[in-house]
Every structure is written in C-alpha cells, then in structure tokens.
Amino acid sequence: MELMIPLDGQSTVPMYEQIYLHIKQEIRQGNLKAKSRLPSTRTLAEHLKVSRSTTQLAYEQLLSEGYIESVPCKGYFVSAIDALVEVQDHPSGLFVALEPGEEEGIQVDFSPRGIDLNSFPYNTWRKISKNILVDDNKALFLNGDPQGEYALREAIRSYLHSARGVCCSADQIIVGAGNEYLLMLLSLVLGPDKVIAMENPTYKQAYRVFESQGYQVLPVNMDKSGLDVGMLDRKKSEKALADKKGEPDFIYVMPSHQYPMGIVMPIKRRQELLAWACEKEGRYLIEDDYDSEFRYKGKPVPALQGMDRNGRVIYIGTFSRSIAPAIRVGFLVLPKNLMAEYKRKAGFFASTVSRIDQNILYQFLTEGHYERHLNRMRSVYKAKHDCLMGELKGLEQAFWIAGEHAGIHLLLTHKEGISEEVLIARAKESGVRVYGLSRYVIHPENNQYPSTVILGYANLTEAMIKEGCRRLKAAWN
C-alpha cells in the first residue's frame, strides 16, 4: 500500500504531525479500512523523502491513540473501531502542549503547563550531543556518581550562586530525573510519618508525592503575601488542622513565584518562615524555585536559601521549564547537616539521569548556551506576557488580573463571582480552554478562593493570544 500524503514544507506544523494528522483523518473518514496494512516506517520515509524518525514519531502517536496497531514481525495495521474506543481511554500524554486543538473544537488552549519550544536551540543541543558521542568516551556508558557527575553539579552550583544567590557546594547537590523522583528521594532522607504544610493552592504533583509517601499534608491558605506563618502556630490554617496530628515538621513553599497564585513573597514573610524553621530541631523549609528564571519587571528576587544561615532550607529546582520538560533533569540542594542522612538512607539510589545526558547539559551550561537561551526566552515570554496583558484590557471591569510581571501564566478573578465552572464552560463554547484555580487546590471541596481562572501563554503565538482573548471577551462579557 502506498500512502499519498501531501506535505507542506513551509508549514509551521512539523512534518511528523502532518503525517499523523493525515493518516488519522483517513482512518476516521473510513478511507483506510480496519485491518489494512500500512507501509513500514522505512518505506513511508523513503516514499515521502523524510527521515525515518519522522514517520516513526507519526506512527508512535497513531499507536498511542489506538488508530493503528503493531503486529510483531508483520507491521502496522489499521485498528478496528472497537479497539479504537477501548484504547482512547488511555491518557497518551503526547502533544499535551503542542496540539491545542486536540480536544474537539478547542482553538486556543491557555495551558499553564506549556512551554515555548520554537526558540529552543535545537542546533546547539544536536551539536553538543554529536560531539559527546563522537569520542571514544566509554566511561559515559558506565554508571556514574549517584548524586550526578561532579562537573555538572559544579556547573549548577555556579549558576545557582550567580543567578539565584544560592549558597552551597557541589557536594550538597543531587541531580535527578524530575521533581517527583527528587521529592520521593527527599522524603526518604527526611524520614517517614512527617507532617508537611503546603501553600493552598499549590503544585499538586508535589502534594501527591508527599501523600504517596505517607506524609500528612496540612494545606494552608494564603493572604496577599503568600503563606501566613502565623496561621501555623495559631492552628487556624484550615479547620481540619486542629483535628489532626498537630504542627508541621516542614513547610513547602514557592517564595519566588508561588504556583499557581503568582505571589512573590516579601522579605518580612521570608524572615518569619526562617524564624519558624529555627524554633525547633528538625524543622525544614522546602523551597521550590521552579520558574524563578522568568521575571519581567524589577530586580530578580534571590532564593530564600541564600538568606538561610542555619541550614534549614532545602532547595529544589528544575530545567524542565527553563530548557524543556523532556530533559528530565532537576536537582535538590540539601543543607550540609542533611548530607549524612542522605548518604545513609538514599545514597544507594543510582542516578536516574544518564551520564550522556548529564554531559550534554553540562556543556550547555558551561559554554554559555543556557544563559543565552534564558535571555532569549525571557524576551519571548515578556512579549507574550505584554501581548496578553494588552489584550485583556476589555476584561478589567469584570475581572481582577493578578500574577503579572513573572512566570508564564496570569490569574483572572471574577469580581461578581460568576463561578469557575461557568467561566470555563463559556470559554469552551467559544473554542478556548482556560483552567480553573480549583484544580490546584488541596481538598477542592473546601475551596475558599473567589472564582478564578488561569491563563498560561507560553506555548501560544501572539496571534493565538489575540484570537483567544477576542473569543474570551465575547464569551464572558
């Protein structure tokens, strides 16, 4: 079977996506019948004059969505409709941010999880990868240091010191594959049966990890300066708090730019947090500095860790937002006094990041590419931020707008209290997806925040932002 797929080399839609969309449509429209055999990825690639990985990516996506099946040693076949219905239940997770129109009828998706990959320095990344593999570097294929390669940790230390004011040595840094993994490792170091206070709303993935590790999580509501430390002592944070085991051992905070509220914690509140941590042995603050790189107004706010003189702050950072989610590299900075515990309780966990990837990242950092990339992204995101702020002008009578000047999303709180559900539903009817604040709230049934929706803008073009805002205004006014 030969597939005639019209490819547009000038399109912004990547080749593999054009192939994927075409075959999907052919199957949906019944032009490709169930059980019919597709050409191999190699044949199709030769036929279309594209590389094989392009056709493989397209097939991979079709496989994961259940449109086609792979039969070992035989090839790829169009799925029967039954099979299709069954497998569509599986969340494929692919294209989450790339394909805003994936859900029927959605034209503009203000996803707060997206990042802009159009400005990613693919050439540089490719060149570094190639050079690393060109050498007869056998050692790269062996197991490395459980904490991550020393040179990479040193490069991270140097960056954190100059950009974030973090004070540490490379010995205190642990490199790992993603936040969930690192938080799991951290909870091994901190020990079982602990109580942790978290800002509410918060980064739900962190909440899920702590829950999965058997921690009791105390959600603490915020005022305009962020988490109110006084609430903890007076046990007012949530009425549930008084009934529970008691006071927290740790507080998980995002002082540089709270997710999702966008609050930058003022210095006084930070000092209160540090004082709280020093009051009792064994108390720690876990500072998640997930997107501090993006700030468009005023001076960058140094990390809480840099203010700490008593080894009470555990710092966690990631390259998922500043480089790309698939890089799968984040890092923990432990206070010196926790290093012995780390080595004893979790030091046997081999590093989850391959030495090859560590080496690529190391060169990306030390050769200045990271800094250049961040500068570029700051201006890309600032332009999108400014565009969105401008386009939201007509909505100011009905909404309070918050979270500007930093990060890659904004919050819109309705002044009259039209519910989140109604705002989301009306937006959806107009082909726009926005996200309710309540999805970030721990125990959303107790959500005390006024009706708020979140608009992420990182992976939208300015044209899409404009179109999205036009539709939102029509839907909400």
Next chain:
Amino acid sequence: MELMIPLDGQSTVPMYEQIYLHIKQEIRQGNLKAKSRLPSTRTLAEHLKVSRSTTQLAYEQLLSEGYIESVPCKGYFVSAIDALVEVQDHPSGLFVALEPGEEEGIQVDFSPRGIDLNSFPYNTWRKISKNILVDDNKALFLNGDPQGEYALREAIRSYLHSARGVCCSADQIIVGAGNEYLLMLLSLVLGPDKVIAMENPTYKQAYRVFESQGYQVLPVNMDKSGLDVGMLDRKKSEKALADKKGEPDFIYVMPSHQYPMGIVMPIKRRQELLAWACEKEGRYLIEDDYDSEFRYKGKPVPALQGMDRNGRVIYIGTFSRSIAPAIRVGFLVLPKNLMAEYKRKAGFFASTVSRIDQNILYQFLTEGHYERHLNRMRSVYKAKHDCLMGELKGLEQAFWIAGEHAGIHLLLTHKEGISEEVLIARAKESGVRVYGLSRYVIHPENNQYPSTVILGYANLTEAMIKEGCRRLKAAWN
C-alpha cells in the same frame, strides 16, 4: 601554562584516560604545584588535537577525585594536599569497572559489576542519536507518557515475548530510570507495611530499596534449587522469622539466574512458588530477570512470568547489563490486576527517562541492533567464561566451582574452609581483587554459607583473566 602530554593513539586506553592519568601523576609527583592554573579544556583540546569533550572528561574525573578545583570564571587549579585528602573520601563511582588498577597495587579486578564496553556499538548508537536530533522533532522535548512511550513499550513487549516468553501487553509495561527507582515505584503500588521474602544472599540494592520503603525483609536461605518455598510456611527460613510479624506478602526471586549464587531454578520449584502466590489474595512474586540474556549452554529458560496464569508475577528487567549501565532504562511488567492501583497510586510520577533516550532505545531495539548486540556479547562473554573455566583448572582440588554456563561471574567455594577474608587478603597481596559472598548476604553476621569468593569476568580481557588466575593459584595454593 602548557601541558605536554604524550598521547598514544594506538593504545587501548582511551584518550581522556591518558590525559587524566598523566595529569594525576604530575600532581602526585609534585610536578604540578598546588594552586597552579591548568589550561582551559578548550585550549588543552586544541593543543593536543583532541576534541573538547575528551579534555572535559579528563578534567571531570580529576575534579571528582579532588586533584583539581574549578573556580567559576577563573578556570581550573591544582588542589592543595589538604583539600585532596578531604575530597578523596567521596565515593566518585567513576571508572568502577574501567580501571581495575585504581586501588593501590590491584592489577586484575574480578568485579562482578563490570560489563564489557569494548564491543558496544558506539557507531550505531551515535548514528541513531544523530538522526533523532536531526529532525525538527519538537515533541521529543515535551513530557511524554508516564509509563514510557507506547512504541518503546511495544518494542519491549515484543522482545520479552519472543526472547523470554513473557506474556503481557504494552499497557502493562512501565519504563523507568534504573532498578532502584522502579522498585520504589512498585512499593508505592503494592502499598506500605508489607513483608517481603528475599533469597539470601541477594541483590543488595533491591534489599536496600525495600528497607527504605519500610518493608520488613525476610531473608530466606537457599538450597541447590534456590529459594525453598517450604521454608516460608514452616517458618524455618531464619530463626529471626518466627519472632517477626509473620508470613511474607511477596517473594523477590531471580529464577533465571540467581544473583549472586548463579542458581537456575528448576521447574518444580517455580510451580511451588506460583502455588504459594495463589494461596492467598494479595500475594505476588517479584521476578528480577536481570541478566537472563547471557546463557552459554542448554536452552534459554523462559521467565517465570510466562508460566503464571493468575496474574501473580511482577516482572522486572533492565538494559543496564545487556546494553550499558548508563543507559538508565529498566522496566516493570505489572499483572493486569495491578494496573488500576498503579494508576491511582503512582501514575502521576512522570517518566524518569527522557523521550530522546527512549526514542534512541526504541530504534536500537526495532532495527535489530539489540539482537545483534546480544549475539555478539553472548559470544564475547562465552569466550571469557570458557577462558576463566580453563584457567581455574588447577584450583579444582581446593575449590568447588559453581555458577557456570550463565551470567558473567563464577563462584569458588573453598573445600577446606579457609575463610573468605583470608582468600580475599591473599589475593589482594598478589594484586588481584576478588569479592566475598558475604557482601551479598542480608545480615552477614548470620552468614551460614561456606567460605566463597566471586569472580566476575565481563570487563577483563582474556590476557587479564589468565594473569589473574596465575596469581590466584600462586596465592591460594
């Protein structure tokens, strides 16, 4: 400063290692003084006409061993001796297998952890990597499926089915970065406060993970067929067993080739294990099939998982041994009845392997490279195995030799009972490192096994094996 480093392009010692060794020697001999500045990696690379990543790897190793220090924005400097002593305490983990002579005086290191990287298809790996990055494959830089890319899981499924007789669908496979991570994920799925029986001696890393997750571990001694299921019911496995919480919920076994004992579990014992698992709700067998690829005699033994008709076997495998440790890719195969639990309790853990690496591995598997590589490695390891068996001839009067025909190590048990410590010490005096069985024993203070040492041969040349055996005979006879 210019460094004159004599490089030997014909040597089997890689370039970066020659550079590393030369500088280390210069520092040790005092030719390079503390605080003196080294050339930048770029300058040195240009000077020596090697690629920059070669000099970077050399410096990285020197950094991690504390011979040099990096001062941000200034460069690399020779460390003072004080600093050197301090940082040498850190286990760098580098070159564990590559550099047998690292410890003073050791000429031949029969490490059971080593693998042979001389036969690794670097060119193929490089070519695949290059092709994947050549395309404008933005999607690869986004987050993927938490279980791993569907196409890769399908490729693993197909391999497991044909090579190991494992029956599963791609939906039951979870790809993750390394065994420790996957076992941690598994213990989240299985729930807290469980009792797990493990073969004793065993793979200590797995033991450490289960302990770290709060599991009670019951070490069970083995007979010549492996773990004796009867021992569990009669609570005879170890006197500690009777005092403890009771019977196990799970059994962790390596039926294809027990590590480190090298026992291949006979069919009858396997059936007993499966019957044990079916006796009670919630019982599972965890089958670690870590090096089943290497078998030199007789038919390959299919996995226990393939015999299971009741969804009681959890299968775990890895590419660390069959490809390379640094690949950091392993996988779990869960029974269907555990998938809902997985999704509920651990499905939010994002994949720890980057999509780029998953794609490289996918192509390595599906384009036939893996099969060819395994065939090549089987013959490489068989030749080393046969060489070692031949060279051990003179030791047969004093030792029983076990664990042959499979895997990449042998066991030597002393017939007269000269202690492990003495055997190891005498070998060391002769410049040979061998490994005591007791390091794999849970609660080594209760070690009931006769004096046994382990000889791994994967990363030794035949000449080194011969030299090592010559020395061992002189030391032990």
